[in-house]
Each structure stands twice: as structure tokens, then as C-alpha cells.
Amino acid sequence: MKKGLVQCIDDEILNKLSLKNRYKFLNFNLMSYLKPKHYDLLKEAQKFFRNFEKSHDINHTEDFYEWIPEIGKAGFITRVHKFDNLGLNFETYGMTAEFMRVMAMDFFDPQLAMGAGATVLAVNPLMLHHENEEIRLRALKELVNGEKIGCICITEPERGSDAVHMLTTCDEQSDGSFIVNGTKIYQTNGPKADWAVIYAVTEKDNGNTMSQLLVDTSWEGWSAERVNIPWTPRIYIGKETMTNLKVPKECVLGKPGEGRSHLFEGLNLERIGIVCLNAAEAWNAFTHAVIYSNMRKQFDLEVLKYQGVGFPLADIWSEIMSLTLATLNLCQLIDDKMEKLGTLPKEFNLALMATASQLKLLSTKLNQRACYECANIMGGAGVCDNTLMHDLLGISRIQEIGGGTRQVQEYILSMGLRQLFKAL
Numbered sequence: 001m002k003k004g005l006v007q008c009i010d011d012e013i014l015n016k017l018s019l020k021n022r023y024k025f026l027n028f029n030l031m032s033y034l035k036p037k038h039y040d041l042l043k044e045a046q047k048f049f050r051n052f053e054k055s056h057d058i059n060h061t062e063d064f065y066e067w068i069p070e071i072g073k074a075g076f077i078t079r080v081h082k083f084d085n086l087g088l089n090f091e092t093y094g095m096t097a098e099f100m101r102v103m104a105m106d107f108f109d110p111q112l113a114m115g116a117g118a119t120v121l122a123v124n125p126l127m128l129h130h131e132n133e134e135i136r137l138r139a140l141k142e143l144v145n146g147e148k149i150g151c152i153c154i155t156e157p158e159r160g161s162d163a164v165h166m167l168t169t170c171d172e173q174s175d176g177s178f179i180v181n182g183t184k185i186y187q188t189n190g191p192k193a194d195w196a197v198i199y200a201v202t203e204k205d206n207g208n209t210m211s212q213l214l215v216d217t218s219w220e221g222w223s224a225e226r227v228n229i230p231w232t233p234r235i236y237i238g239k240e241t242m243t244n245l246k247v248p249k250e251c252v253l254g255k256p257g258e259g260r261s262h263l264f265e266g267l268n269l270e271r272i273g274i275v276c277l278n279a280a281e282a283w284n285a286f287t288h289a290v291i292y293s294n295m296r297k298q299f300d301l302e303v304l305k306y307q308g309v310g311f312p313l314a315d316i317w318s319e320i321m322s323l324t325l326a327t328l329n330l331c332q333l334i335d336d337k338m339e340k341l342g343t344l345p346k347e348f349n350l351a352l353m354a355t356a357s358q359l360k361l362l363s364t365k366l367n368q369r370a371c372y373e374c375a376n377i378m379g380g381a382g383v384c385d386n387t388l389m390h391d392l393l394g395i396s397r398i399q400e401i402g403g404g405t406r407q408v409q410e411y412i413l414s415m416g417l418r419q420l421f422k423a424l
């Protein structure tokens, strides 16, 4: 557990809130619904993080970026793919496996889980578009095994929700390289990233000319400043300026015209990844509140026994379990298609656009409310710095913005309803 500046929660309750017990509570809830291989992976990852906590005397105030190499070496940065092309050959992989990995990592340290998630966003386009180029495979391997940190750069100071009409330009040179100029903002991991996947257009405001490029951030022309987001103080969010940044031909993941579809292909996975994070964060906060309210006594009774505490927890439990079962089902559907076909069929990807938005919308709302309610139910203990509740409160507020805001998900879905109607 965290060591707060001043201890507010007594030793007995703090001990009961241990990572070991919180994992146990999660496992009681999930064990009947998971396939043995996924349950085994969940327990394997939990064992790793419990040992990590013990051997590093963790206080959750550290720079978690320094932990990434060790976590990567153990194979817990991402499990979305098998990565046999990198010689890693993960036995259990896919979206469900990734959900399990995220769950174990989030219970250990929610801010770490969010930061590691942004590296995964850079891994996915490299996996899909490496074309066996040496530099792309090297970047991919370094990101997956935790040697390096990654970020993706879509959002710009003047183009947030309207990401397609971007202003960052890329001009093709006679040798096939591109010169990039522009500014990006709010990139998770931006100032810490070694590799960045960026999007730029040959003609400002014209999404049909978008390209997708891999950047080594040590190249001349790249500079990054840290944006302060007080709700997530340990995550580095960046504002990056690219000034005549030269991107060699080998690093063009998508030529002008291809970038836009690459961007949307990544957005579905990004949103489903956020759904997994939301479920993990909500379980984490809920687990804290359940343990605490079963032990904290007021008026000579454990507070869980008062309807004012127990009933809202029952409501939250039902909602988190429903979200988890929906997420597991979606992850399993994706895994089945990938196993059978090696890719996701076009029609399925189209349906996934709506489903990813629906689940992102619902899960962020639920997570934000669950984290706040659970902190509130714990009284002063829920809002002081003795547990991970404060980290969870901060992150759950941000999830509604990253990966497309709540309003933009609603906008996408309302347009989807229009299209469905037109097809009648």
C-alpha cells in the first residue's frame, strides 16, 4: 500500500487492503467466467506485480517509467499479439489476454497502467505495418520488451476532436523521405518517448493526404515539453514541436492517403484498450471500498451493514460485473476472428467502430462515477493519500477525454444511427 504523508487508516485495515487481498477479491469475481489460460495469465501477472512490489519497496510516488524495462523483460507491457516475429512467442495473447494484463497492472499501479497503455498504442501500428523493415522491427521489439517508451501523436493545439483536419505537414523529398513541421499536444508519454508514431498531411486540413510515420525522438527537429495534468501527476503528457524533422523512407508506415485509414484502424483498438482500463480502474476502486467498508465501524457496526453504504456498493458491483462480461465477450469475439482469419473482416471492423464507441462511452461514465462513489463511501480514508483511491479518482476523470471525448462518442453513435436508418 501507499505510505501517505500522515497515516489516517489503521494498520489492520491498511494490511487488509494489500495488493494480495485486492487481487484475491478480483479473482473470486472473475474465476467462473475466464478460460483457464486467461485465468492462469491473470494469476501469473499478479504474481509478478506482487513480487515487484515486495522487491522494490514501492510507494507509488516513484517515476514509474524507470520500472518499464523490468516489466517489459517479464513480458507484461503488452499481450495483444504473439510477437513470434520478434522471437518472443507469448503463449497466451490477444485482446482477452491484454485485458488480464491490464487488470493485474492497474491493481498494482493505475498511473503505470495508463502510461504503459500509450506504448501499446505505438506497438499496434508497427505490428500492422512493419513490412519487415529493420528499423520498424527494432522499434517494435524495443517497445514490447520495455527497453524503450512509445507514444502516438494525433492531437494538435488547434485540432482536437476534429483530428482528421490536421495542420502538421509532411513534404515528400526526392529520396522518398519526408520533412515534418507542426505541433502536437496532450500525448501520453510524449516527453519520455523514444519512439513516436505521428500523423501529418501533405495539404493542411485535408485528411485524405494524411500519412503515418515512425519517429526516433532523438532525431534533430523533435522537441517535447511536459504538459502538467494535476489529476495524473506521475504520467508525462507532452507538447511536441517538429521543426524540419526528417523522417527517412523506411519509417513511412503509411504513405500520404493511407494515414487516415491507419488512424481509424488504430482508434478501435485504442478505445477497446481504454474500456479494459476503465473496467480495471472501477474494480480497483470498488475492491478498496468493499474491504474498507467491511472493516470500518461506526455506531458500533461495520459501515457496509448500513443500507446507505451497502446498497450503492451493490449497484456499482452489478454495473462493473456487467461491463466486465461485455468486455470479455467483445475481446473473445476479436480473438476468435483473429485466430480463424488472421485479420478482422471489413464488416466486423465497421460494426466494431460503433461497439468500441458504445463501450468507451459507457465504461468511462461508469468508471468515473464508481471511483468517486467508492472514495466517497470510504469517507476521509477515500480521499486522503494513504491508498490508490486518489490516483483512481484522477485517472477516471481523464478517461472521458482521451481517445475521443464523451461527446464525440455520442456524436459518432448518433451519426451511426442516421446511417442505419438510411440503409432501411
Ligand SMILES: Cc1cc2nc3c(=O)[nH]c(=O)nc-3n(C[C@H](O)[C@H](O)[C@H](O)COP(=O)(O)OP(=O)(O)OC[C@H]3O[C@@H](n4cnc5c(N)ncnc54)[C@H](O)[C@@H]3O)c2cc1C
Pocket: 118, 151, 152, 153, 154, 155, 159, 160, 161, 162, 185, 186, 187, 188, 189, 229, 237, 398, 401, 402, 403, 404, 405, 406, 407, 408, 411
Ligand atoms: C490525459 C490525456 C491523454 C491524452 N493522450 C493522447 C495521446 O496519447 N495522443 C494524442 O494524440 N492525443 C491524446 N490526448 C488528446 C485527446 O484525444 C484530446 O484531448 C481529445 O480528442 C479532445 O480534444 P481537445 O482537448 O482539443 O478538445 P476539443 O476538441 O477542443 O473539445 C472541446 C469540447 O468540445 C466538444 N466537442 C468537440 N467536437 C464536438 C462535436 N462534434 N460534437 C459534440 N461535442 C464536441 C468536446 O467533447 C469537448 O467537450 C490525450 C488527452 C488527455 C487529456
